[in-house]
Amino acid sequence: MSIPKLSRRQFLALSAATAGVAALGSRFVPLPQTITPAGAAEPSLSEGQWIPTCCHMCGGTSGILCNVVNGRVAKIKPNTDNPIGLANVSSDYWQHKSEGAAMCPKGNAGIFTLYDPDRVKKPLKRTNPEKGKGVDPKWKEISWDEALDEIAAKLKALRDNGEAHTLLWFTEDSSFTDIQADFCDLYGTPNYSMHSNLCDVSRKAIFKSVMGHDRPLGDTVNSKYILFFGWNPLSATKWSHLPRTITRGIENGARFIVVDPYCSFTASKAHEWIPIKPSTDGAMALAMANVIIESKLYDQKFVDDWAVGFDQFSAYVKDKTPEWAEKITGVPADTIRRIAREFATTKPAIVDAWSGPGQHSNAVQGGRAIAVLAALTGNVDKPGTIMIPNKGGGAHPPIRVKKTDKPRLDGLSKFPMGHSSGVYTEIISRILDGKGPYQPKMAVVMFQNLVLSIPGTNNVIEALKKLDYVVVDDIYLSETAEMADIVLPGSTYLERYEVIGQWVTWPVVSLRQPVVPPIFGQLPEYDVVIQLGKRLGLKDADGAPFFESLKYEDYISKMIQGGSAKITLEELKALPGAVWMDPKGTQYEKHLAEVKPPEGATVDPKTGSVKDKDGKLVGVKVGDKVHKGFATPTGKLEFFSESLASKKDINGNPIDGLPAYTPRDWYPDDKFPLFLINWKESHHTHSRTFNNPYLMEIQNWNRLAINDVTAGKLGIQDGDEIWVESPYGKAKAIARVTQGIHPEVVGWQHGFGHWGFGKVAKGKGTADGQFNVTKSDPISGMALHKEVCVKVYKA
Amino acid sequence: MSKRYVMVIDLRRCVGCHACTVACKQENNVPVTAFRTWVKQVEKGRYPNVRKVSLPALCNHCEKPICVQNCPVQASYQREDGIVLIDYDRCIGCKYCIASCPYDVRFVNPLRKTVEKCTFCVHRVDRGEKPACVETCMGKARTFGDMNDPNSDVSRLIADLPVSPLKPDSGTGPRVYYVYPDELAMETRGTDANYIKYYHRDLKQEISLSEDDIRERHKALEGISRADRFYDYRIDSNRPIR
């Protein structure tokens, strides 16, 4: 390239010629004269300022402190004033606070994500009408006003045409959800959906069904027997206290058993790793119940007082012997027998299940069988058992709105234990098969990478292509953003606000606040919502323009004030670590709290449920006292769920009120003989963190774990390139031959296989969702990430 | 009596999450592909009696550091409190110390072109804080403190629990102690069948380096023995002392 050295004459000529051609508006504003740069009026220039906030490298929201030096985030460290990084029961937290809270590798790598050069910086508009994987969208930068005007115009057109309900809205479930829900309600679409149904709605369903709460937490540090089915909390460290609370429990004498097809790092810490065939955990649980009941090892008094349906359950499991379970699960009958005895006779004990059994088509019934084991042995809401949390949080600020009566596209109401987050797989399927009550036209996708997160990758791509207009708000040009018409630059957690109700067992409310202003001047997602709402002039039921003068700081202040903390945003900011905590701490055996039944209350002789004259449950009669009970329909722990028995699942099949075992729909056969599962590791979150160099250098490939013997039969050696093939997808992978996986199972870490996203993420590993059917479990709507059968052969 | 800083790592509490690996990188601005601390992971046993063991490792700030002894320009030196440091302005990058260290904790910083290693976060310690890896550890496996203070946490751990450093007969007197040391994990070499070849460094893939970059770097490393390569050698750690 020739480098012209300009003489003065030349540049004067140039200046004359080009004067006025471009007149760039100033990017600078003058500082007030009285402030000197060195004097820290500009907060970004203060040294050593530690700003408390909450992480969001994963949805765990651990408390962190961020040091800003010279306007740049210099360091992130754990925030000990926030219990989530230390303990999940208050006694443990207060006793061991001096140990300090912890932070996982992802939190430590947060600065890289904030300053990632591959971030989307400005709004982008697609100019190439053709959409597809690998098709260049030919983006052009547009201004924020242009982008918001265009999106608002599209929204307005739909609404004016009476088609507001054809708008689909997707968001992550822990970020600015309330204001997005308000927008959708005011706009008039029922299709507000969150990612939970990709995550753990089956676990929510099982525990909600049995004990009335959808997110119980195990008090592992105080437990003496910990039994996990398909949970890997020491790698999938959603809450950064999990490694400490679990290893400390073991140090304190707990026996730790992990049932999992894969020898995870969690299984590695267990006294025993029990390999099991995927989706069969429910059978093992029933066999355990069989042994416990047969040997009269169950807590009879507790069951008499606090369970309904025990007799039916007992009759049902009578023939579900360990031998019966061995045939299904592959776990030796003697092992099942022994574990059952140990579990029932060691107290206090925890039994828990998560996304292992949770992401198959028999997830809910299988999970319920596991959950009732806690009820069977009286291990509920006591120290060292599975706890019903008293979770604090923010309240949804009051809004008067008349919601649309149009049905959701995903048919959520047909899922008897469906979650308010919806059913993503049904949305994708309805777009493709057109069998919904209407055809959706537009989608707004906030902070989601649908393409890599929903099982059946190609289906998702095709579905997005079918929509008329797609808006994606993300920090990366993800595989979903590739299909968008407009991409808005998202904000990282270091650049925005949120009210966090922490997942511990007592009310704790903490704040996420901007550590630096959005570095590209982008609008945080909630401000995008507000701006769109303003442009549309959305009005509430009283005719007031809801978004007109709405400031998000006021909105969250209302959330905090209306929730457990009952203080303002400013007051929360001023608290140590920006954390409010209920001084009463963790409460145990909350079901025992006595209540005074109101006038005209009746008692059900069979269940002991006490209902008021309107039929609403107000308590449970046990003996001659009336207690608060559990939040189930009967107030008791339900071995038999009347509520489920009265419903049909999405396929129209009746649901057993008992946790009856049925195999999952799709089993391996001669053609596709291996179960394919996936899991998480500590250094990545879903598909989100793959452009972060510090995290990618810990592991930048998801090799497929294959059992040593199985690999030998297939002639595959460690490190070989292999084909993985299901009826729905075929791709190359690299083999990792290991002793630590069930011989009929192959598996890998989820989230790899990006083809977009960024320079670091691109081309690493194999995307796992491409082998799946786009389907959910028929009761809760849980996406079936793990129900896949494949064949594997050398490439 | 002066202080003597040591670290104790409780292998019961380490879950192999690599928080320490990344915290150290964040704190000390360690370049991508180099590690001042890392977690070796090993798979033991035969199906179904299998477990994975994690072993965090870092500079042992030895009592008789051979790296200090062997440095031809006295760039490596040891403080009275035991912390072994490198004077980057003196280091000439000869890599003799890398070859000398029985624990392979040293590496060449590709930007500075000098040798680098864990400093026990001396800049934090001197202002009364714990090293970054200790602060972040999720299992609270790492403890740091003064071994010359009989009441310190580290002293009590060493007194009360079964501890051992890595390669206790290396002759250098390592001062990082492992509680409930796992023999297999500590002995396993990267070439052993049970080493979990997890890390990207085992594959040809590298992050953010183009083919040209890699070729350039490898060209520069030609002729240098494997043990001296800051990048690859961790696969084959625990070399015997020469």
Add this chain to the structure above:
Amino acid sequence: MKPASTKRTDSSDKANLLRKALVTHVVRNVACDNHEIEAARGEKAIVALARANIYNLLASAYAEPPSLQVVRAIADGTLLRAFRDVGLDHVAAELDAFVPGRDAKDLLEEMEIEYTRLFVAPGPDYVPPYQSMYSDELSDGSTALANDGKRLDKRQLWGDSAVAAERMYLEAGLAVTGELREVPDHIGLELQFLQHLCGREAEALNTGRILAAEESVRLQLAFLETQLAPWIDRFCQAVGNAARHPFYRGIANLTLGFVLSDVEELRRQASVIVDGAMGSGDVCSV
């Protein structure tokens, strides 16, 4: 305005004509107070204004997508002539081949896409316009440039150069803020900062505040030397290699040429001042 010597009467006549034309252009098109123009005294102020103008042009090329105005200037040959005038004949030729018969609106979108591809949307041709991506910096403040000029590792925005740039902006009494905010070492910001400084110099000269003008010049040189010059060649090379559109190749060439010339000239002036041989009219060699 006195000619440099009688031997160069022709060129100095041209220079005078050029200056007059420049002043007229500046009066008509450049966004500044009429007051300033009327008060404009001396070549130096005009030169400073002209430099401000050019920095504005360059900044706009990187800070935002091309406007219809710019596209029209390409389509109607203004920029083509400008490139020719500064000796970028081959680029001018490319533009010439590229442009005729093109509808300005089509051309606009094509160039918006090109701009986005080069400077905004992360993709295979993305040339991150941030100084931090081109300098290798360590946390202890020392700077080590890798042999091949490529960043070996960090791939992180807001490096030490960004902190340094922001500090210089603040010391000059300017803050980057609001919706148009960018990371402080974005090329557009750095170029526009120079535009501001040149504008200040002009204003100071016109109001007779010679010391303020000199201070501004000092700041200009300091900023150019510490912030722009260290990476401008690698950046412009990268743009030149990645750009498919002749306009951006031209702008990259121009940026490099102008910035380097400017640095050289400012250094020369600084040494002249040091030597004490400061003349008021010798600044322009025409």
